[in-house]
Amino acid sequence: MEKIDPKEFQKRMDRLNEILSGIAAHANVQALTRCPYKNRFSQCTATFGCRNKRKPKAEGELPVCMGDDKIDYRPAWESRENP
Numbered sequence: 001m002e003k004i005d006p007k008e009f010q011k012r013m014d015r016l017n018e019i020l021s022g023i024a025a026h027a028n029v030q031a032l033t034r035c036p037y038k039n040r041f042s043q044c045t046a047t048f049g050c051r052n053k054r055k056p057k058a059e060g061e062l063p064v065c066m067g068d069d070k071i072d073y074r075p076a077w078e079s080r081e082n083p
Contacts, residue, residue, distance in 0.1 A: 038065040 037046035043062035044053045052067040 033071060034069050035065065035067050035071070038067060038069075 035044075035052070037044055037050070039045055039062070041062075042065050043056075044050060044065040045062060046053070050065075052065055054064040054066050056063050
């Protein structure tokens, strides 16, 4: 079995971290306004009612999400601590 060069291993881990950090940063920005229940096909995956939910395009598909992605969802996730 080949030995792993620690410096080469660290170099690869750093590169992977660089790639994934960019993806995570983009997801954090997008999560500020995009509904967390809206998938990449603009379909609603929520199992509860929503005023942006429309009938599916075809039978057996998820409902269509008509949200404009301009809503600030942060207050829904923020809570006040009990005094």
